[in-house]
Amino acid sequence: xxxxxxxxxxxxxxxxxxxxxxxxxxxxxxxxxxxxxxxxxxxxxxxxxxxxxxxxxxxxxxxxxxxxxxxxxxxxxxxxxxxxxxxxxxxxxxxxxxxxxxxxxxxxxxxxxxxxxxxxxxxxxxxxxx
Amino acid sequence: xxxxxxxxxxxxxxxxxxxxxxxxxxxxxxxxxxxxxxxxxxxxxxxxxxxxxxxxxxxxxxxxxxxxxxxxxxxxxxxxxxxxxxxxxxxxxxxxxxxxxxxxxxxxxx
Numbered sequence: 001x002x003x004x005x006x007x008x009x010x011x012x013x014x015x016x017x018x019x020x021x022x023x024x025x026x027x028x029x030x031x032x033x034x035x036x037x038x039x040x041x042x043x044x045x046x047x048x049x050x051x052x053x054x055x056x057x058x059x060x061x062x063x064x065x066x067x068x069x070x071x072x073x074x075x076x077x078x079x080x081x082x083x084x085x086x087x088x089x090x091x092x093x094x095x096x097x098x099x100x101x102x103x104x105x106x107x108x109x110x111x112x113x114x115x116x117x118x119x120x121x122x123x124x125x126x127x128x129x130x
Numbered sequence: 131x132x133x134x135x136x137x138x139x140x141x142x143x144x145x146x147x148x149x150x151x152x153x154x155x156x157x158x159x160x161x162x163x164x165x166x167x168x169x170x171x172x173x174x175x176x177x178x179x180x181x182x183x184x185x186x187x188x189x190x191x192x193x194x195x196x197x198x199x200x201x202x203x204x205x206x207x208x209x210x211x212x213x214x215x216x217x218x219x220x221x222x223x224x225x226x227x228x229x230x231x232x233x234x235x236x237x238x239x240x
Contacts, residue, residue, distance in 0.1 A: 035229065037175075044132060045167070045175065045218050047229040061227045097174055111222055116165040116180040117229070123174055 002026040002119050004098050009124030012088055020083040020124055022098030027119075029079035030054060033103045035117055036072060036083045038094035048072075048096070051081065056105060065091075088128045095123040133158065134219050136232035143240045147207040150235045152219030154200050158230055162222045164202040166195055169216040169234075178217070179204060206237075214239045 008020040022034065035050035049062035051072045060072050071084040081098055099117035106112060135153040142148040152164065166179035177186055179195035182202065192208045202221075206213055219232040 037229075044216075044234040045220075045231045047220075047231065049228070063228055064226075110161075110224060111227070112162070113222065114163060114181050116163070116177055116220070118177045118180065118186065120174045120176070 004100065004119055004121035006096060006098050006121040006124035009096065009126045011127045011129065013130050014089060014128055016088055017084070017086045018088060018126060019085070020096055020098075020126070022081040022083075022121060024079045024081070024100070027100070029074075030076040031102065032100040033113070034072070034074060034081040035099045035101060036081075037097045037099060037117070037120075038092075039097070039123075040091075040094040043094075046094075048083070050101070052103070056103070085126070088126075090128050093126060093128045095125050097121055097123045132233040133223060133226070133230035134221065134232035136217075136219060136235045138233065139236045139238065141238040141240055142209050144209050144211060146209050147205060148209060148237065149206075150204045150217055150219075150237070152202045152204070152232050154202075154221060154230070156200060157225040158200075158221040158223040159197065159202055160200040161224060164195065164197050165220045166193075166204045167218045167220065169218065171215070175218065209239055211239050213237060 003025045005023045033052045036048040051060045069087045073082045098121045100119050101113040103113035163181045167175040168178045169175045182197040183195045194205045216234045218234045223230045
């Protein structure tokens with residue numbers, strides 16, 4: 001069974017740091033890019049960022065709202081993706097989901113992931129409050 | 131303010147058909163696939179439609195997607211009470227180099 005399980009969510013004070021983990025099973029983790037998506041209480045979905053698979057450099061992209069504060073990494077040997085969150089703000093309070101996508105770049109350098117973010121974890125809750 | 135625009139709510143009676151729209155721009159919907167996600171209350175989002183109009187295994191053919199230019203739509207026919215959920219559209223945005231979502235549409239089955 002293909003599965004993603006997030007962990008590490010907690011109550012944390014503003015300005016502090018937190019690291020989330022996304023443990024995968026049931027598929028070849030190293031073949032997939034991994035995204036993090038969050039959902040603030042009562043709000044919609046917001047893409048946080050993603051890390052490409054190693055064949056595509058293993059590099060990252062981030063939403064403007066978290067760039068410079070959040071870092072995504074991956075350990076293919078353990079099939080785990082991480083989200084390091086620094087300088088947390090109250091606006092970062094949300095359920096954080098990890099997802100997988102099978103993406104590639106075409107000859108013009110444009111990204112495609114035909115199957116989309118097709119598997120989601122159950123989410124982990126981060127609350128930023130003093 | 132979401133990059134993709136959806137109506138905040140939609141409603142219909144059981145057995146009827148409902149359509150949810152999603153509007154974007156040339157850098158997202160206009161040049162990339164559209165995806166639809168269903169989020170039942172208290173659960174994680176689930177992929178409903180990929181690549182504009184493809185259904186993952188297990189998704190009933192009551193659900194269908196379409197795209198034209200910089201807009202897309204999700205249609206649900208033969209509406210059932212268990213379809214009551216939030217629906218989100220998404221697309222890759224070439225200018226932002228990231229995924230963008232619609233604000234979500236809350237579907238009520240009357």
